[in-house]
Amino acid sequence: MATVYIDTSVAINESFLRSPYVEAFLKACKILQYTVVIPEIVDDELKGNYPKKLGEKLSAFQKAEKDLGKLIDLDSNALTFSDAVDAYEEWLADLLEQHGVMIAPYPQISPKELVEQSYKLNKPFKNSGEGHKDYIVWKTILSGVINQEQPPPNLFLTNNTKDFCGDGSDGAHILHPDLAAQIENPDLRPRVYTSIKSAFDSELAPHLEGITLDAIPDLGNVDDLVEETLLGDLPGRTLYGLEGIPFSNEITISSVGLQSIDSVTLKQVDDEVVVKVIGDIEVEVDGFIDKSNYYMSEEVDSNMYVVDGNWNDHVMFVSSNTTTPFDLTLFYSLTSKEVTGSEITLPHEIEDEWPYK
Structure with a gap:
């Protein structure tokens, strides 16, 4: 059955994989025997960005709580930042294990290759040469696609359309030609979805049992x-x-x-x-x-x-x-x-x- 690769942009947009759609999506993938793969760098980016986002929201919450406390008596339990971060990392590991999500290890890339590729300005690099983490994500997916034992199709869930995507004849997002050219067999080239929801609706829902x-x-x-x-x-x-x-x-x-x-x-x-x-x-x-x-x-x-x-x-x-x-x-x-x-x-x-x- 299909293999699903999830990029950082989609994972973060889904409340760091905490949205209700993620749970339903992973359950459906397990039922339909879809393999879900998260590059190890995406796992690391989730853990790295979560404290930043939590800090932003916590600061805003504390300011609102302080202002509200001037008007009414508040009885709230203090949120320990470090405990919340530890709890998220533990929760994330349990989620991925529970649903059989595979963590694809970092590809074998030398610093020299990263520098050389950044100057070629092919996607997923930007014109400024930025895009090292996106390149690692792509090389992880490329390795999985080329060496895969599962039959196609492959699905790539990313909201970073500027760096990973081009436009199809119908206006829909497709894999960027720079990236598609690296996969000789067209049947193996991943179909692109920009959210968990769009992939669920198009790829999974038609195969799931209905209920009244x-x-x-x-x-x-x-x-x-x-x-x-x-x-x-x-x-x-x-x-x-x-x-x-x-x-x-x-x-x-x-x-x-x-x-x-x-x-x-x-x-x-x-x-x-x-x-x-x-x-x-x-x-x-x-x-x-x-x-x-x-x-x-x-x-x-x-x-x-x-x-x-x-x-x-x-x-x-x-x-x-x-x-x-x-x-x-x-x-x-x-x-x-x-x-x-x-x-x-x-x-x-x-x-x-x-x-x-």
């Missing part, structure tokens, strides 16, 4: 669950941009309105049910626009409202409304008979180019 809503009455009313989840998650969410909104770069969903559901599909993964809901929702979005752009525009978008025309010397605070598609996944445990997690994506979200969210 009648079989899980404890799930409750799907419409109510969807409304509750959207209302709890979307307000306050920041985005780079959203189709239908005439401004971008750090916009915020301030409120949501009515939603409609187009489809509901369920797939059973071991003791878990993955409920996928597709629909549309009304959103109000706030953000900023340069005064110069606003006043120099030949025609101001009728769907943009000025909330504060003098936010500062340079920008105006504006708002807009649109109806946008949503893709909601609920994770339901058949054992505990409760929803254990959710993930919401907005297909019309416009993302920035930085791969590590």
Whole structure:
């Protein structure tokens, strides 16, 4: 069956592999006998970047806690930074072992090779010559593909599309030609997915056993669950941009309105049910626009409202409304008979180019 290679960018974007989608994905891979491979450098990058991200979030939390403590009495247990880091590393090792994830060792690369390759400026190196860690990731995958005993296909999960990918004829991401040329057999060249979710939906879900809503009455009313989840998650969410909104770069969903559901599909993964809901929702979005752009525009978008025309010397605070598609996944445990997690994506979200969210 297939072999799945996971890059650092995807692993970090999935909350350092702690997202509910990861658990379902790894369970499904085990059921379908897909081999999941994480290069050792990715494992090391997770362990190296986790303390940095934890430190950022902890500082923000402590500041908010301090401000809140001026208003109310707080009774919270102190979080020990070192204990949290140790707990994550132990949890990560258990996760990979439990699901049979293979750690592919570092390839045999000399410092001289890294330097020489950086000057050739072939992918995955950037034009600046940066990309040593990406090169190690690629050489790990290349070694696995060339020496693999498993039949194809191979899947490569990366959100670092600028360094690993090119564009296919249909606009979808494909392996960059510089990298594809290193694998002589086209059947062995990995298919690219930019998230755990996209790989799950396209590669795994079609082969998983379906289940009906009648079989899980404890799930409750799907419409109510969807409304509750959207209302709890979307307000306050920041985005780079959203189709239908005439401004971008750090916009915020301030409120949501009515939603409609187009489809509901369920797939059973071991003791878990993955409920996928597709629909549309009304959103109000706030953000900023340069005064110069606003006043120099030949025609101001009728769907943009000025909330504060003098936010500062340079920008105006504006708002807009649109109806946008949503893709909601609920994770339901058949054992505990409760929803254990959710993930919401907005297909019309416009993302920035930085791969590590």
